[in-house]
Amino acid sequence: MSRFMSIWFGHLLTDGYARQSPHLQSIPFVVAAPEHGRMVIRAANLRAEADGIAAGKVLADARAIFPDLQVVDAKEGMENELLLALGEWCLRYTPDVTINPPDGLILNISGCPHLWGGERNYLKELVLKLRAMGYDARAAIADTIGAAWAHARYGKIAPIIESGRQKEALLPLPPLALRLDQITADRLHKLGLHSVAHFIDMPRPTLRRRFGQEMLIRIDQALGTLMETMKPIRPIPPYEERLPCLDPVRTAKGIEIAIQMLLTQLCQRLFKEDKGLRAATLTCYRVDNEVQQISFSTSRPSRNVEHLFSLFTLKIPSICPALGIELFLLEATVVEELTAVKEMLWNQTISNEKAVAELLDKIGGKIGIDKIHRYLPDEHYLPEHSYKEAANLQEKTTGQWCTNRLRPICLLPEPEQITVAVPTPDYPPFLLRYKDECYQIVKADGPERIEQQWWEQEGPxxxxxxxxxxxxxxxWIFRSGHYNNEQSGWFLHGFFA
Known part of the structure; x- marks a missing residue:
């Protein structure tokens, strides 16, 4: 059975502005925006509401009641920004969080509360932390999103509805608790139907005829007879492991133990599916609401726990636990099929290719995996196009390296023009000038002629x-074209050891 939590922020907008400007916390203030040529209050904090000022009033009328009222200009989209930030914060409690505009969140908490000692402790800890952050938050848990939503906003007894008892919990609540529009709710009140109990058992054709299909949909969603979908703020990765901590972790040893446990669980799953990990990210959620992240990537798919752990240990010192880490989240961002090793590296047979790959991973962990490259021959005449970068150790090519000709160990990405002095045409130079430095040539070998590929490009x-x-x-230098050609010129293309 699925379980859902609905969180309602009664003063989301004003609480958000008060967190940004702490001086607003102790004074009455409102958030206003222009509407039809006049300023209208979009939200009022608790102190302003106590003085009789509420959302929807014209600002001029509110100032007539309370001249010293502090006014903050509304920022477009502020509610969604706040809900997104709060939703990302709630990911430490469940991986499935959905924004419920304009002032709420929906959490699919199935399988999560037992990690906090049950639903009551789970709800209590989450709500208290949100209130400590400065938000006026209420929450409720039920089998359905509709029932949880209703009790978070209109419930007055228990915030946790026992499984299968959502109908009993809905009966005393007002019609608006079913997420009906205001027009439908007003029509119900005019008919004397002031609570859900007054109409929920009426014949469905009667309700459809008088109030429309939308009412039946909302009733079915609240009771659980109609499934309601959620759109998580972050899609749940297929390869993700979570480790909540009853006591916040503050030491490097504790972080190492957490990483080992997560890697063991993740690699067991990868083993069953014949897959290996190519990149992973560890996210650490701290008790002070800060988030720490470290990532690494491998040169080949791996599910070797010891090897993957050694890559993490290189970056553990960069994690600052501060007051403690309450949740570890390990996500395999790139996963590939793990097949038998049959490839060759740099055209040489490797007796233990796995060990070479793991060595490269360790080196990459220190200097950055983007600093290590593997190149394969490519079928092009021009030297600067005769190679390509390989994506991994498994990639192969049908081309062959040029072994019958001497090639420089350092090849420039593009030839650089130089000036030379030659004794006679078609002879190597005896003097060359490169970057304002002159070099006297005492030995030379060549020429070796390399033609353009006529089917791809033209040129000398x-x-x-x-x-x-x-x-x-x-x-390694070359002359482009014939000596007396207009396109003729000398270029430096590489350096020998």
Missing amino acids: HRDYYSVEDADGARY
């Missing part, structure tokens, strides 16, 4: 030379 051929200067430094 290249004549490559391997040259060495007086200090022993060696360069």
Whole structure:
């Protein structure tokens, strides 16, 4: 049986502004916005309501009653921003949270309350923390969203409705508790139907004829005979593990134990599905409402708990537990099929490719995985296009590296133009100038001609030379086109070791 919690923020807008400007907490104030050429109050805090000022009044009339009333200009979309922030905060209690505009949240709490010692402790802790943050919050739990919504706003006895008893709990509540529109509620009151008990058992054709199909839908949703869907603020990842803590974790050792437990659970699931983890994120929710995150990625799919834990340990010092962490959330953001290892790395047979991949992961954890690259040969004539970056260790190619010709260990991404002095045409230079430095060439080998791929692009051929200067430094240079061609020019393309 599913269980839902509805949270109602009675003064959401004013509480949000008061948190941003603490001086507003001790004075009456309202939030106003222009409407049809006049300023209308959109929300009033508790102190202003005690002075007889309520939402919907014209601001000028309210100031006539209370001249010193503090006014805050309404920000468009502020309610949704507040609800989204509060919904993300509630993710520490359940992964399934939905915004319920204009002033509420809906939580699917199925399978969660036992981690806090039952529904009563679960509701109490959540509501007290929201109130400590400065929000006027009320909540209720029921089998259906409609019943929970009704009791959070109109219930006056118990906030927790026992499973299967939502109808009994709805009977004494006013019609608006069924989320009916104001026009329908006013018609019910004119007919003397002041509570749900007065009409809920009436013949359905009569209710449909007098009040429309919407009323029947709301009744069925509240009773649970019609399923109501939710749209979570964050889709639940298919590979996610949660670990709530009864006592906040403040030590590095406690964080390590939590990570090991989460990794063990996650890897067991990956093992059953023949999958491996490629990237993961650990989110730590602190008791002071701050959130800490660390992430890592691997060069190949893995479900080796020890290896994955070693990647986390490199980043544990960056986590600041402060007053303590109350929830750990491990999410596998990238998951791939884990197949038998048959590939080759850099065209060389690897006796223990798994160990190489894990070594790369550890190095990547220290310097950043984006700093490590693997390249494969690509079928292009021009050297700068003769390779491509591999996505992982499993990727293969049909191309072959050029092994019968000498190639520089450092190849520039794009050739850089240089000026040279040559003794005669079609000879290697005896002097070259690169970045305002002159180098005397004492040895040279070449030329090696590389043509353009005519089916892809047009352009002159290249004549490559391997040259060495007086200090022993060696360069890979080329002349573009024939000596007497307008497109002719000399370029530096790489450095030898």
